[in-house]
Amino acid sequence: MPESKIRTMGQQFGRRSWAEPWKIKMVEPLKMLTPDERRQALHEAGFNTFLLRSEDVYIDLLTDSGTSAMSDRQWAGMMLGDEAYAGSRNFYRLEEAIRKYYGYTHIVPTHQGRGAEHLISRALIEPGDFIPGNMYFTTTRLHQELAGGTFVDVIVDQAHNPTDPSPFKGDVDLAKLEALIKKVGAEKIPYVSLAGTVNMAGGQPVSMANVKAVRKMCDRYGIRLYLDATRMAENAFFIQEREAGYGDKSIAEILLEFCSYTDGAWMSAKKDNLVNIGGWLAVNHQDVFEKASNLVVVYEGLHTYGGMAGRDMEAVAIGIEEMVEDAHIHSRVRQVRYLGKLLVNWDIPIVEPVGGHAIFLDAKRFYPHVPQSQFPAQTLAAELYLDSGIRSMERGVVSAGRDPQTGDHRYPALELARLTIPRRVYTQAHMDVVAESVKAVYDAREKTRGLKMVYEPRYLRFFQARFEPLA
Numbered sequence: 001m002p003e004s005k006i007r008t009m010g011q012q013f014g015r016r017s018w019a020e021p022w023k024i025k026m027v028e029p030l031k032m033l034t035p036d037e038r039r040q041a042l043h044e045a046g047f048n049t050f051l052l053r054s055e056d057v058y059i060d061l062l063t064d065s066g067t068s069a070m071s072d073r074q075w076a077g078m079m080l081g082d083e084a085y086a087g088s089r090n091f092y093r094l095e096e097a098i099r100k101y102y103g104y105t106h107i108v109p110t111h112q113g114r115g116a117e118h119l120i121s122r123a124l125i126e127p128g129d130f131i132p133g134n135m136y137f138t139t140t141r142l143h144q145e146l147a148g149g150t151f152v153d154v155i156v157d158q159a160h161n162p163t164d165p166s167p168f169k170g171d172v173d174l175a176k177l178e179a180l181i182k183k184v185g186a187e188k189i190p191y192v193s194l195a196g197t198v199n200m201a202g203g204q205p206v207s208m209a210n211v212k213a214v215r216k217m218c219d220r221y222g223i224r225l226y227l228d229a230t231r232m233a234e235n236a237f238f239i240q241e242r243e244a245g246y247g248d249k250s251i252a253e254i255l256l257e258f259c260s261y262t263d264g265a266w267m268s269a270k271k272d273n274l275v276n277i278g279g280w281l282a283v284n285h286q287d288v289f290e291k292a293s294n295l296v297v298v299y300e301g302l303h304t305y306g307g308m309a310g311r312d313m314e315a316v317a318i319g320i321e322e323m324v325e326d327a328h329i330h331s332r333v334r335q336v337r338y339l340g341k342l343l344v345n346w347d348i349p350i351v352e353p354v355g356g357h358a359i360f361l362d363a364k365r366f367y368p369h370v371p372q373s374q375f376p377a378q379t380l381a382a383e384l385y386l387d388s389g390i391r392s393m394e395r396g397v398v399s400a401g402r403d404p405q406t407g408d409h410r411y412p413a414l415e416l417a418r419l420t421i422p423r424r425v426y427t428q429a430h431m432d433v434v435a436e437s438v439k440a441v442y443d444a445r446e447k448t449r450g451l452k453m454v455y456e457p458r459y460l461r462f463f464q465a466r467f468e469p470l471a
């Protein structure tokens with residue numbers, strides 16, 4: 001191509017370019033294994049990307065959980081860790097940040113998100129209860145089930161369709177919610193479990209109009225509403241971008257308003273809050289706070305550290321302040337979208353619209369010849385690793401697990417391989433390399449065969465299951 005034809009990224013999309021709003025102060029070298037070494041590593045890992053050694057991975061898109069790069073301010077904050085067993089100064093900083101940006105009254109720290117899910121599930125669910133929610137999440141549902149509850153999916157139908165272009169595919173279907181309340185009775189529903197954004201649907205957002213309507217319905221029936229706030233800053237970005245009346249509001253204002261319609265939230269701080277470990281539960285009702293702060297000392301740690309070191313809590317407090325900066329969240333979501341646009345441009349099937357934290361490859365359309373019982377998304381994650389050392393993860397039949405009543409595989413409508421983008425870690429050049437690798441795997445799709453599961457653990461099987469290629 002002649003030099004004059006070379007175009008910057010922005011020019012290719014008919015606009016001025018944007019760049020990541022940070023510069024790199026410390027680097028971590030990456031290494032790519034040879035194709036033979038990758039094949040060997042994948043065999044040893046039982047064709048499960050969770051079982052690969054991170055050293056054998058080139059670009060790691062397994063998860064955005066705990067993989068963020070912390071800022072210089074966060075690292076400096078870690079030196080201010082007050083490692084007292086009780087009453088650490090950093091706990092009060094964290095409490096202040098959560099009150100200011102999320103608006104909740106009482107805070108219980110936990111080691112990570114599932115610690116908070118355990119506390120809220122144990123505090124509120126009685127055996128025989130039903131918990132409606134906008135699509136299941138693996139650990140959330142498991143804690144609800146372990147507490148004796150049954151999760152019921154009340155997300156809008158569009159969420160199960162990877163090509164539906166609706167802007168808020170994370171919304172609750174109010175008719176489904178009301179039908180459940182009428183069927184089982186409000187007294188059997190301890191709370192509605194709302195997540196923003198919805199991970200398993202492809203990072204799809206919930207609209208402000210929807211959370212307001214859910215709140216109204218909850219009030220009508222006397223049911224509480226709790227939020228999985230793990231990626232609520234990303235959800236706020238989509239409201240700012242897509243919902244009438246919010247274009248001029250800041251991410252911080254939108255987040256605070258959204259949370260004000262809920263009674264509390266659990267949080268994996270390892271995502272939006274830009275830290276490598278941590279979580280919290282925040283509630284407005286004193287009775288729930290008392291139960292949770294009693295349980296936390298049994299399962300996590302004292303109620304002023306909950307499994308985190310003082311320095312970790314300081315990093316979370318600073319991460320919350322950085323998370324709501326508009327420049328940060330804009331570049332974060334746009335980087336994900338950039339990768340998505342490249343793939344769509346090559347007609348590679350992904351979940352659309354692109355969500356906040358990841359690109360979800362639609363394995364059913366990618367490998368139409370591989371039946372869901374042969375784990376097409378698991379196969380796709382394995383093939384990507386073989387092609388380039390890029391690590392992704394399965395979000396399909398393996399993640400969905402088995403029905404506790406029948407023992408059968410649950411076959412979700414969505415069979416996806418997730419390319420999850422860590423925050424502030426990779427550049428646009430990495431995204432180009434990823435896109436080209438997905439294209440190479442797509443071009444070779446017809447030769448690809450599925451897998452069979454040869455080892456299956458009882459809980460959250462996707463983490464440790466092992467597979468072999470079908471002959």
Ligand SMILES: Cc1ncc(COP(=O)(O)O)c(C=O)c1O
Binds near residue numbers: 113139140195199
């Ligand atoms: C939506 C959502 N909720 C809860 C969790 C659980 O959080 P953690 O991994 O910190 O235990 C996760 C993490 O993957 C998540 O994505």
